[in-house]
Amino acid sequence: MEQVIGLSKKIYSRLQTTDKNAVDTELLATFIDDLFFVLFPERRANFVLSENDIQAHFSNLQCQLKKVFAVMCKSESECQKKISEFFSTLDQVYETLLLDIQSFIENDPAAKSLNEVVLCYPGFKAIFCYRIAHVFYQLEIPLIPRLITELAHSKTGIDIHPGAKIGKYFFIDHGTGVVIGETTVVGDHVKIYQGVTLGALSVHVNLKGIKRHPTIENNVVIYSNATVLGGETIIGEGSIIGGNVWLTKSTEKNSVVYHKSEVKTGVKNTQDFHFEK
Secondary structure, eight states, rough: HHHHHHHHHHHHHHTSSSSOOOOOHHHHHHHHHHHHHHHHGGGSSOOOOOHHHHHHHHHHHHHHHHHHHHHTSSSSSHHHHHHHHHHHHHHHHHHHHHHHHHHHHOOOOOOOOOHHHHHHOOOOOOHHHHHHHHHHHHOOSSSSHHHHHHHHHHHHHHEEOTTEOSSSSEEEEEEOOOOEEEOOOEEOOEEEEOOOOEOOOOHHHHHHGOOOEEEEOOTTEEOOOEEOOOOEEETTTTTTOOOOOOEEOOOTOOOOOOOOOOOOOOOOGGOOOOOOO
């Protein structure tokens, strides 16, 4: 019991130096879920909405965001300014998300429709959260961008830092285990598969603010479990990076990089097996 009392004192002592104005993570999660619904109503049953319904939902979203921002703004006018700036970007974000969906439909023969991508693809859900978080990141809103992408990370297994710069027609197939670092730059029409890491050669606090993640140019395909590292690494336009590749240097345009391994196949011969009694 004495140990519990001692631990209680430590927790209480730490709380005295902790910012009491913490972000309401549940409210933020609700905001992201509701925003997804307004932009893509087909995600829920009986989604038929009038234009007035949609406008009413946007008004509600503004109220929700004001509550989320309340602990982060110095004044109500500053809070309202950030909210206005965010919602002014949504039309462009929506258009980009529609292009992302088109990329899923064009690149995955299993994707039959916009509805299927919205409802079933974790890659799209992660991209949606990234694109929303990236807007907050550009507005220099603290903490909230990371919270949003971590919501996606926990649900999809896809970890995209909100600071990454990702172009249009982005496609993540399957997606589990994908990691995209803060200073990554990704061009248009890029396709990546599960387990891909776009990371840094090393992790050190002195690298803060320095480009430490790779640049992926337009029309690049990176297959499963490939790892591309380093801020000076540039994957040239139109290149194909094969599965399981570990790459720390740049490639020219239209390069093909692959990991060579030996896989043997044969026919079973029962004489080759020994069964112990």
